Amino acid sequence: MQTMKNILTIAGSDSSGGAGIQADLKTFAAHGVFGMSVITAVTAQNTQGVFAVQDITADVIAKQIEAIFDDIPVAAVKIGMVSRMETIQIIAAKLRQYQAVNIVLDPVMVSTSGYHLLNPAAQAILAGELLPLAAVVTPNIPEAEVLTGLTINNLTDMEEAARRIYAMGPGNVLVKGGHLAVDPENSIDVLFDGVNFHYLSAQRIAAKKTHGTGCTLSAAIAANLGKGLNVPAAVTQAKEYVTVAIENALTIGKGARPTHHFYTLYKQAGMI
Template identity: 45%
Template sequence: MTNEFPQTLTIAGTDSGGGAGIMADLKTMQERHVFGTAVVVAVTAQNTLGVQDFMALPKQLIDEQFASLAADFKIRACKTGMLADAEHVHIVVENLKKYHFGPLTVDPVMIAKGGAALLADDAVATVQKELVPLADVLTPNLPEAQRLTGLTITTSEEMEQAAVKLQEMGAKNVLIKGGHEATPDKASDFVLLADGRSFWLSAPRIDTVRTHGTGDTLSSCITAELAKGNDFESAIRLGKDYVTAAIAHPIEVGHGHGPLNHWAYGQGGTI
């Protein structure tokens, strides 16, 4: 039964503060009872106050990480996060076409919670043309959906229109996160599935600054559930529940946008 345990892969940047990026991805995957692996694309100097610096890794080292994982592991689902710039988006796309790591969840990370740019402006077109068409699940927030589609999104109808356009760009299943929406009492996400079905996912809006790594955590939970054989709708719904619990039961870490509580789901927010 060697290699039959569900295995996942995150392709992203690190977060030295532990709340987002690959660190949040691996914490989430562990909590969802899958074995997480990683390809590091970039390294950040980061904490809850912001991103102080980052450096993308050389192509050869990224390629070697992909080859190393493919030679040993049986990865059943994977995700992307911070990819830095157009060159590195292309490097990742080349490797995703070379190796089969199961369904791909694309979290098109562009801006950190504190406002720092995590994707160069000239890389947006590369994400649109090369990465989005590979996505089995695409999970942009509102600003990211606007950048990718060129649409202004201020209403629920415009969220639905943006999801349709993202599908037309090649993404199979689309989840547009509504956390940036100016609705005072709830956070609503719109989901458009590959088979044409659609639905809204809503949760009470929680007044907190402990939301660092929300997008990474959501996409990682979806990836973990797909690796365990769950269908796309079930994986997305569980991802929403998982993130809601992680925000609702905060831990007090850092002086800025604090991290989520990755062990909160199903445990009442306590150890």
């Protein structure tokens, strides 16, 4: 009997385990869903930076997607690092072919460490091909600025950006406020469903740089949608999850700290 939902991440590999595919699969595991992956690129990365990227060919990306959808029901899909034009085009074509549902798009552009994970020339293709497929798109402030051409300094700007991105075709837009200290006390994300705005606020954690926060949040939204939650509930619970993961971020290297995906579970099990 099927007891778990199967959730797919289409993203890049982070060798240091803090972001990308590795963050997504840990997030899925923490949500009690069965995680699957289509790898778009392999990065040589650690807590201090990204040192090399090997893109996976469009043909092998297509084959990974086919291998999954031809065999396994997919309850939700998270899309992260898509690197270049050929990658975006094949993902969009295959997700349309299989009529994939509950797609969460994290429009990853530049890593926390400053490396371009999306070829800037492919930004418009990402917007044109993937945004219309997404049930939820989760830009951070710099990504929302690239997508809209706006400069975002406050909540009103975030709302305007959400409206403009919504007009590009996704079902819902979540503009994340991690990069914007509008309120130094809180990290506020703005969710727009085309009619109403919802504001998701969490106490801002003043800590050393964290990474993998956006990956963790979008993977948690996908897991929650796959489990049958509606968008506001999926996003609200994912925000609570990422806040705990950031609060308990781990010091594993000399640079940015990865989020702790299992803090609550380990605590409950008496492991920490």
